[in-house]
Amino acid sequence: MPPEFSVRVGQALDNERLRRNIRRTMDGLVAKRRQAFPDTDELTVLRRRGKLIRGQALANLPDLLLELEANCERNGIQVHWAETAAEGNALVLDLLRRQGARRVIKGKSMVSEEMGLNHYLEAQGIQAVETDLGEFILQLAGERPSHIIAPAIHKDRGEIAALFAAHFPEYPYTEDIEGLTAIARRIMREHFGQAVAGLSGVNFAIAETGTLCLVENEGNGRLCTTAPDLHIAVCGIEKVIARLDQLPPLLTLLTRSATGQPITTYVNLISGPRREGERDGPREVHLVLLDNGRSRIHRDQQLRATLRCIRCGACMNHCPVYSRLGGHAYGTVYPGPIGSVLEPQIQGLDRQGELAEASSLCGACGEVCPVRIPLPGLLRRLRAEGVGDGPDAGVPGHGSRRKVLHRLIWSLWRQAHAHPPLYWLMTRLATRLRRLLPTGLGPWARTRTPSVIAPRSLHELARAEGFAHE
């Protein structure tokens, strides 16, 4: 059983090396994004367009999924649907077994993390090899990604060098980043040359043409989707967009928001398996469309905005909470502001509702989101859902975070403000008996001067000045 969220927060804050590593990366990514969008007017227009394109896709989601399915199948891509992570895993396992694969090489995919796919396949005797450099490092360390774009940023070169030395003693020890990268290249080459099955995620699935778009810098994504005979793509159902011409603005928003790059090294547009006469490429391409709670989120007009996300990670990079904790403290696949909004909806407020509290509501996440997801508003909505404010709209765990004492205090507060005599009595008592009130306000007062109640209320002072009416 992992420690409580509050304990993990404490551990992360006490880890100076971790904090230094996270801080350095976050500051770098924030600066790169700022440089990538020099023209704020243009950014405003672009963000609005991104929001509308993703909004259109979600408004027409069932029809677009059918269009995507039809066009993929016309292209020879076989489409499968999974309601849950378990169903998705079983589908992938079945495809790998039919191919006789003992090993699958993987490009970076957050949906596969969400499914717990690696763990599941290992238990079934199939080795999943992460080929993205960051993910490869984490697989050696037995850790999960701490950031959705830069998964291993919590580690510095010294830690990575030690990890490589422990796992690959045949290579000379180096802390040189080019050197470490070269070792990973040599190890991975063998896998790329021999693998019979590859697995990837999807950045955008284009309904109009039945095309899967993947962006990456390393080339491992292309290798995983091109070199083996079988390519399986796993994709959340919300990743669909209607038209090919909607791709350029979204790509610009994604790569500039994520890492400040005008474009990634590779933009990979896959529209089918090897065709008649072609000399390479997989013989089968399968698309697994995963729901895992998304269709439930889709039903709520406000919460649906969660599904606009294009997974750029900008909200994390700009979050004062994330940039002090890193991703592991959240304890979920998706950390940061989008994780704090998405995970409670997928897993339930009873399990992850606490994450909605892990925000100062400073608003930075909403300001930088390339598709203008109102993250602070969604966090507030989930806080309210957690304590059962408002009708049950179907968010799992609605009301599970309600506490009797809190209810009582708020109920008294409301009564006092609705009934003048009660309000009068309360202010009278508070001002006259102020010396009897508790002064220790717990952690809140540790770094702040505790407030002192005035001897007279504002009402009394105003009356004394001659104001008869408020």
Next chain:
Amino acid sequence: MNSPAREAILQRLRRRTTGGARPAPENPVRRFDWSPEERLRRFTAALTAVRGEVILVGDDWPACLFSRLQAKGATNLRYAADTALGAELVRAWPDRGAIALIPHDQPIEACRTDLFTATDASLTGCLGGIAETGTLVLWPSIQEPRLISLVPPIHAVVLEADRIRSTFHEFLIEEDWAGRGLPTNALLISGPSKSADIEQTLAYGVHGPKELLVLIREGRAATDPHRNLPRDPTAALAGALA
């Protein structure tokens, strides 16, 4: 494929979808009215910023490529055999003893080990370039498959200067990608493979090519930029009947 999961997901999604389909939002084509020189300048600046190498060449490009590869220590070059570019290359290659030419004309099953372990460099053409981002558009085909541009450590590309457009958006609209139909694997390539996964420090040459060499051929009308595109049989028939 019909399945209970599919029906259940679609049914849940449909419950909240009311009225007709929402139309596509306005999405004007992003493009710039740059002169050919400006496009070339921007393309070169953007690509060299991510460590792509750019050389301007004429019809003697095979000799230019040869000397560059020799300087890099390459001992062989794999090329797509049954293409116009491949024929030009073979015709003008200075010295097959110094840098051997390997025709890439077999299914991958027949040349996998060679491609992965014994190929130093490869040559492909491309559909065009994108000035804004320094991007090559590759359109793999039967003659010029997918892995040849990915596996060898050095990837050389011949780009016709007049095939550089201002933006990706302009490119795919002007050449009607959606209507024409996409190849199995259309690609945008901007520089050699790289990673910043360790301390956000850029390291080049991760899993794809370590070096990208772009030979820009100027002052020559492209023979047929869409030579690799699948032909529309009805259009061909109409042409024959006309």
